[in-house]
Amino acid sequence: MNRLWIVALLLLAAPAVWLFGPTEAVADQLPGAAAWTADPRHLPDPATTTPAQVAAYFAGLPAGAGAALAREYPTVVGNLDGVPAALRYAANGDPSYAGRQILTLDRRGDGRIVEVLGDLDAAERVVILIPGVDTTLADFDTGLGHVRRRAPAWQARQLFSQVRPGVAVIAWLGYDPPEGVRRAALREDRAASGALALERFVDGLVAQRPDRSITVVGHSYGSIVAGRAAAHLPAQVSDIVAIGSPGMGVSNRAALGGTARVWAGSAPDDWTRKLPSIRVLGLGHGRLPIDPAFGALPLPAGNVSGHDGYFMPGSVALTAIARIATGAALPQDQPALNAS
Template identity: 80%
Template structure:
């Protein structure tokens, strides 16, 4: 197809998506928040208190009163960044996730869930996986369309098995991804709100562990969330990995800001490779990060097939992410692909 047709076709696609794409259903505040704010104990406001302030508040409470508070307000404490891990795990106990470490759980709308693999209390390295479009609480374990390799929980287990006990791995569905490749997916509204949630979550990870090193891995639209947050993430976030990314909202790595190394990998037949590198009137996501002109470090992906095969066992991509998350022996000056 001639390049002359790309812009008109994109314009028609954008117009159709803009007119007929769904809008986001915004749920109200978590159950219990109003009572929490009215509590005479002057509890930290979930919307305005920083994770560090939340951590400092709970540090003043004896174990008994803290546990009682979590029992009284499970939805609030269970989703409160900065609150003690044990309290959040206990507050989020649910028969559907029996025996698992659920760090956040919200069943409103499409749902939110954050699961931890490994010992987050002692881990000095953490990998946070951010999924892309169409992921919901309902398919967190099973994957979109019942395809296991698409499931955020399964992907996190794959990475955890590769890294072993050295790294705590977090499956972070802490935002509301777009439904399909429609209006919301062409825009970055969901990514912007997701980035704010990611920033708070990461701030909670380092509130009492400033020595931690964190790797953020964004797949597809999830990479846009990571890109939007990059300039505001703490220095403990040493690496951001973009997998099958449609763009990070900018034309070059330098425009992202932040100190983290940016890695990008895309399967040879990943459909995102065919997307035009444009961003017009808030639509589109800019230059693909796998384009050498973007300036990201190349992540191996030649042996990956399709848009959702990056976490399959044995792929060079999975091995590379595990190495990045586990150590920093690969320097930006080294040829990245050959170093894995």
């Protein structure tokens, strides 16, 4: 084979590898981690220490030592799963979020932020909301395009207003969603990395209180994050809810793995209903979870409008998610409510 043929093959292969290459999960390094791990006190390495081990380390510190570490290394303590919530809130005490319970704050790149509504330490039940494409730190409060119903912080408040005392709601932008519906959104690399972060985050919640029940709600691309994590989430995750989902990366519920009940709902006019149920060479996200053949439990969504209306006041989806989160049964006519 002459040199021109070799060059031609390389030129053809490069786009194929870029488009169809293997899915890669990349774990985030915490801001300030280098100085933290170099500390002679042998502080827990964020890359190798489990959230349970982190929790045990902080539980064993003398009075005031944890608060001192939070002051000395706020970007590590404020983002390290397993650290007590109060210390993380204190470490993330940015004036921009005064009076709010910020469990994660990382301003690098598109940013990361996790906000808690309710008393997390006392909560018997926790709901984690995972947003989708184009969500960033900059639009966490305002919503993409300044459309309020798209804002994770607003969505979490709508759900929190529906749940009973003893339930905490968490708006979890703990990963880097794709920018726009382009290559990254068609693939699952961001979801795979997000799943690693979600698994660690949930492990931290369980380490702090093993008896609590957790519901994970993934909207749009966020449902793929939940799907990628499903097999590795602990038994305390009782329910996974997919709303406006383009697919969860598999062809059916059994392929997700894990022990949680899986629910799926889609607005009658949600554009994701028109997506093909395919997954070929790393592109696409498999069968839509609202397809009966997928095997998910149907979530009411019959009066929801569009791709971003699930948390609007009066939404049957919002009511259903609140009932799931509190352990209440859903109405028996839910399949009809979910019909297109």
